[in-house]
Amino acid sequence: MPERRLVSWIAASCVMLVVLVAGCSSDRSDFPNRIQPDIHADGTKVLRKGNGSEPGTLDPHQASGVPAAGILQDLYEGLVITGHKGGILPADAKTWEISADRKTYTFHLRDNARWSNGAPVTAGDYVFSFRRMVDPKTASPYADIHAPIVNATAIINGDKTPATLGVKALDKHTLQIRLDKPTPFFLQTLAHVSSDPVYPPAVKKWGDAFTQPAHSVSNGAYQLKQWRVNDKIVLVRNRQYWDNAHTRIDQVEYYPIDNSKSELSRYQAGGLDWTYSVPAADLDAIKANIPKQLHTVPTLGIAYFGMNVTRAPFKDNRKLRLALSMALNRQVIVDKILRGGQIPAYSWIPTAVQGYDSVRYQWADWSDKRRDAMARKLYQEAGYSDQHPLKAEFLYPTGGIGKTLSLVAAAMWRKVLGVEITPRNEEWKVFLQTTRNQFDTQIFWGGWIGDYEDPNTFFSILNSHAALNYTGYHSAVYDKAQAASEHVPNGPQRTALMHTAEAALLHDAPLMPIFFWTNHHLIKPYVKGFVPNPLDNYYSKDLDIVPAGTASQTSPPPANDKQENH
Amino acid sequence: MMAYIVKRLLGAIPTIFILLTLTFALVHLAPGSPLDGDRPMTPEVRANLEAKYHMNEPLIQQYRRYLLNIAHLDFGTSFQYKNTSVNSLIAAGFPVSLTLGAAALALALALGIPLGMLAAVHQNHTADYGAMGLSLAGISVPNFVLGPLMVLVFAVYNDWLPAGGLDGWQSYVMPVLALAAMYVAYVTRLMRASTIEVLRSNYIRTARAKGLSGFRVFFVHVLPAALLPVVSFLGPAAAGILTGSVVVEQIFGIPGLGRFFVTGALNRDYTLVLGITLFYGIIIIGFNLLVDVIYGWLDPRVTY
Numbered sequence: 001m002p003e004r005r006l007v008s009w010i011a012a013s014c015v016m017l018v019v020l021v022a023g024c025s026s027d028r029s030d031f032p033n034r035i036q037p038d039i040h041a042d043g044t045k046v047l048r049k050g051n052g053s054e055p056g057t058l059d060p061h062q063a064s065g066v067p068a069a070g071i072l073q074d075l076y077e078g079l080v081i082t083g084h085k086g087g088i089l090p091a092d093a094k095t096w097e098i099s100a101d102r103k104t105y106t107f108h109l110r111d112n113a114r115w116s117n118g119a120p121v122t123a124g125d126y127v128f129s130f131r132r133m134v135d136p137k138t139a140s141p142y143a144d145i146h147a148p149i150v151n152a153t154a155i156i157n158g159d160k161t162p163a164t165l166g167v168k169a170l171d172k173h174t175l176q177i178r179l180d181k182p183t184p185f186f187l188q189t190l191a192h193v194s195s196d197p198v199y200p201p202a203v204k205k206w207g208d209a210f211t212q213p214a215h216s217v218s219n220g221a222y223q224l225k226q227w228r229v230n231d232k233i234v235l236v237r238n239r240q241y242w243d244n245a246h247t248r249i250d251q252v253e254y255y256p257i258d259n260s261k262s263e264l265s266r267y268q269a270g271g272l273d274w275t276y277s278v279p280a281a282d283l284d285a286i287k288a289n290i291p292k293q294l295h296t297v298p299t300l301g302i303a304y305f306g307m308n309v310t311r312a313p314f315k316d317n318r319k320l321r322l323a324l325s326m327a328l329n330r331q332v333i334v335d336k337i338l339r340g341g342q343i344p345a346y347s348w349i350p351t352a353v354q355g356y357d358s359v360r361y362q363w364a365d366w367s368d369k370r371r372d373a374m375a376r377k378l379y380q381e382a383g384y385s386d387q388h389p390l391k392a393e394f395l396y397p398t399g400g401i402g403k404t405l406s407l408v409a410a411a412m413w414r415k416v417l418g419v420e421i422t423p424r425n426e427e428w429k430v431f432l433q434t435t436r437n438q439f440d441t442q443i444f445w446g447g448w449i450g451d452y453e454d455p456n457t458f459f460s461i462l463n464s465h466a467a468l469n470y471t472g473y474h475s476a477v478y479d480k481a482q483a484a485s486e487h488v489p490n491g492p493q494r495t496a497l498m499h500t501a502e503a504a505l506l507h508d509a510p511l512m513p514i515f516f517w518t519n520h521h522l523i524k525p526y527v528k529g530f531v532p533n534p535l536d537n538y539y540s541k542d543l544d545i546v547p548a549g550t551a552s553q554t555s556p557p558p559a560n561d562k563q564e565n566h
Numbered sequence: 567m568m569a570y571i572v573k574r575l576l577g578a579i580p581t582i583f584i585l586l587t588l589t590f591a592l593v594h595l596a597p598g599s600p601l602d603g604d605r606p607m608t609p610e611v612r613a614n615l616e617a618k619y620h621m622n623e624p625l626i627q628q629y630r631r632y633l634l635n636i637a638h639l640d641f642g643t644s645f646q647y648k649n650t651s652v653n654s655l656i657a658a659g660f661p662v663s664l665t666l667g668a669a670a671l672a673l674a675l676a677l678g679i680p681l682g683m684l685a686a687v688h689q690n691h692t693a694d695y696g697a698m699g700l701s702l703a704g705i706s707v708p709n710f711v712l713g714p715l716m717v718l719v720f721a722v723y724n725d726w727l728p729a730g731g732l733d734g735w736q737s738y739v740m741p742v743l744a745l746a747a748m749y750v751a752y753v754t755r756l757m758r759a760s761t762i763e764v765l766r767s768n769y770i771r772t773a774r775a776k777g778l779s780g781f782r783v784f785f786v787h788v789l790p791a792a793l794l795p796v797v798s799f800l801g802p803a804a805a806g807i808l809t810g811s812v813v814v815e816q817i818f819g820i821p822g823l824g825r826f827f828v829t830g831a832l833n834r835d836y837t838l839v840l841g842i843t844l845f846y847g848i849i850i851i852g853f854n855l856l857v858d859v860i861y862g863w864l865d866p867r868v869t870y
Contacts, residue, residue: 057648158610208649230821269721269729429598467606
C-alpha cells in the first residue's frame with residue numbers, strides 16, 4: 001500500500017509539469033521570436049518600447065534618470081538636440097550666433113515652432129523655463145548643469161532671484177543667453193532634457209499637475225495621451241510640431257519593465273518592439289539566434305572602484321592604491337565575467353566620447369605577468385606583505401553587478417597580492433549616504449553616466465569641490481587644469497589641459513577605472529532608423545515601422561535569419 | 567450581531583493607530599532619506615524640499631501632522647512619484663490588485679473545495695491521490711517559478727496569452743493562475759481533512775440512520791460543517807494574496823499596489839509606504855471581521 005501510494009503521488013505531482021512541458025515540446029534550440037508590428041487598421045503605426053523603471057515625474061525640470069529622459073525628449077524639444085552620431089543639431093532654434101568673446105549666445109527660434117495646443121513657442125517661454133529650472137523652489141536635480149549662465153549659481157544657492165538669470169527675450173523669436181565665462185560645451189548642455197521649455201500657462205494654471213495627460217502641453221514631436229503608473233505611458237503624434245510632416249510613427253508606448261527577463265519574454269512574444277536592456281545570461285542565446293536584432297551601444301558610462309583617500313589605509317598611500325588597480329585583470333572581468341561587450345578601462349574618459357583621446361595607464365598593454373609583478377612590488381613598497389596583508393572592506397549597493405564584481409576583485413587581489421577583502425552590501429539609499437559621507441568607506445563600487453557629450457561631464461565630478469567626489473580626492477594640479485578646461489575653446493590648448501587633469505588623476509589613483517559601459521537593445525527588424533549613439537538617446541520621430549511584407553519586396557531576409565520570422 | 571460588528575469596528579481604531587505609529591517610527595528609523603538621489607543637491611534645494619514635505623519640523627510634529635491628515639483621509643504626496651498624491655496612486659493600483667486577488671481567491675475556492683471533497687469521499691483511492699498530488703505540486707512550486715514557466719509556454723512558445731502588461735481579461739489569466747496555485751492547494755487539503763472528520767462524526771451517522779439520501783446528507787449536513795476551517799482560512803488567505811501579489815505583479819508587469827509597496831520601501835517613500843500599510847491594515851481588519859460574521863452564520867455553535 002505505501003509503495004502504491006507513493007507511486008500515485010509522484011505520478012500525480014508530475015501532472016502539472018507534464019502539462020507545462022507539453023507546451024515546450026518544440027525543439028529547445030528554437031528561439032521563438034514573433035515578428036508582429038503593431039499597425040492599426042487605419043494605418044496608425046505604434047512603437048512599443050521597454051523603458052526600465054517607472055519615471056518619477058514627466059516634468060523636464062524635475063525628472064532624473066534615463067527612463068524619464070527617453071520619454072521627455074519625445075515630448076519636449078529644446079533649442080538644440082544631439083545628432084545621430086553625437087554633435088549638435090538645430091531644433092527649436094533654427095540658427096544661433098555666438099559673440100566674439102564666446103559669452104553671449106543669440107538663438108533664433110523657428111517661426112513655425114508650436115506647442116501641442118497650437119500656441120507659438122516664444123523666446124518668453126524659454127526665459128520662463130530657464131528661470132524655473134534654476135529656481136531652488138523647483139529643486140531640479142540638474143540645475144548645476146546650467147551653472148555657466150550668468151547668475152545661475154547664485155540663484156541655485158538662493159542668493160539671487162531667478163529674474164536675474166542671464167537669459168533674455170530680445171523679441172518674440174530671439175533668445176539671448178549670457179555666460180559668466182566662455183564654455184566650450186555649453187551647446188551640449190542645452191541638448192539635455194533639463195533645458196527643454198515648459199508651457200508657462202499650463203505651469204501657472206495647474207502647478208505641478210501640468211505633467212498629467214489632461215493638462216500636458218508639449219512642443220516635441222509627440223504629446224502625452226495616457227499615463228498609467230507602472231503599466232504604460234502612451235504618446236501620440238503632435239500635429240502642431242514644426243516637423244510633423246517627417247514623423248512616421250504615430251504612437252509610442254513606453255512600458256516600465258524593471259525585470260529584464262520579463263522584458264525579454266514580452267519581446268519574444270511580440271508585445272514589445274524595443275527592449276531597454278538584455279539579460280546578460282541570455283546574450284549567448286540571442287547572439288546565436290537573432291544576432292541582427294541585438295544592438296550593442298558603447299555609452300558615456302564608466303564603472304570604477306573608488307578608494308576613500310581621506311582615511312587609512314588608502315590615505316597618503318598612492319602605491320597601495322595603484323597596486324590594487326594594477327592587480328585587477330580587466331580583460332578577464334569583461335570577457336569572462338560580464339561578457340556584454342564592455343570595454344576595459346585604463347583611463348577616466350570613456351572611449352565613446354568623441355573628439356578626445358584619453359591618457360591611458362601605460363601598463364594597460366603589459367603582459368599579465370609583468371603587471372602582476374609590478375603590482376606586488378608596489379604593494380610591498382606600500383608596507384604590506386604576506387605576513388601583513390591589507391585587510392579592507394568593499395562596499396557595493398544591493399542588486400546589480402556589484403556583488404559579482406566585488407567577489408571577482410577580491411579573488412584577483414587575494415591571488416596576486418594576498419589582500420583580504422570583506423564584501424559588504426547596502427541598500428541603494430543607504431549606500432548613497434555612506435559613500436557621500438566618506439566616514440567609513442574603504443573601497444566602494446562606483447559608476448557615472450555622462451549628462452552631455454563632453455569630457456567635462458566626467459572631469460567635473462572629481463574636482464575637490466564636487467559633491468560627487470566620493471573618494472575625497474584633492475589635487476591642486478587636477479583642480480586647476482579641470483577648472484581651466486571649462487573655459488578654453490575646443491582645440492589643442494583645451495585638450496592639453498584635460499590631458500594634464502587626466503594624467504594627474506591616473507597618477508594619484510584615488511580610483512580604479514574598471515570598464516566602460518555598453519548598453520544592449522533588442523530591436524525588431526521592422527523598426528527602421530536606429531543609429532547607435534554614445535548618449536544612447538533615440539528620438540522616436542527619427543524612427544519608422546516598415547511591415548515585413550514591404551521590406552521583403554525590396555530586400556529579402558538573409559537565409560540565416562529565417563528563424564526570426566515565425 | 568449589529569452590536570458585535572460595532573464593537574469590532576471600534577476595537578479596530580487602536581489597532582490601526584498602533585500600526586500607524588509603528589510604521590511611522592520604522593520608516594523614519596531606516597537609514598537613507600527619500601530625498602537622496604544619484605545626484606547630490608545643494609543645501610538650498612534640500613532645504614526647500616524638506617520644507618515642502620515638512621521634514622524640517624521635529625518628528626513628533628510631523629507625526630501629529632500626519633495623523634491629522636489621515637483623519638481627513640489625505641495620505642499626502644509621494645516622494646518617488648513627485649507631484650502625485652498617494653491617494654491617487656492607491657486609487658489606481660488597488661482596483662487592479664483587488665481584481666487579481668479576488669479572482670485568485672475565487673479560483674482557489676472554486677477548485678479547492680470540490681477537489682478536497684472529492685478526495686475525502688474517495689479517501690485513499692486514485693481521485694484522492696490525484697488531488698493530493700496536485701495540491702502538493704501547488705504548494706511546492708513557488709509562483710516565481712510557475713509564473714515565468716507559464717509565460718514561456720503560453721506566451722513565448724504559443725501565442726495564446728499576452729506575456730505581460732494589462733490589456734483586457736487575457737492579461738489576468740496567467741497572473742491569477744500563478745497567484746492562486748498555492749491557495750488552491752491549501753484549500754484542497756483543508757477541505758479534505760475537514761470533510762473526512764465531519765463524515766466520521768456521530769451526527770452524520772445519525773442522519774444516515776434516519777434514512778436521509780446521500781445527497782442530502784452531504785450537502786445539507788456535511789458541507790456547512792466541513793467549510794468552517796476553509797472560511798477561517800479566508801482571512802489570512804485574503805491578506806496573503808493581497809500582499810503576496812508583489813512577485814506576480816513584477817513578473818507580469820501588472821500595475822497593482824504590491825509594486826508600489828516594494829519600490830516605495832526601497833526608495834524610502836515615507837508617505838507611500840505609510841499610506842499603503844494603513845490601507846492594507848484596514849482591508850485585513852475588514853476581511854477578518856467579514857470572516858467572523860460568516861462563521862457565525864455557518865456555525866450554530868458560535869453566537870455573538
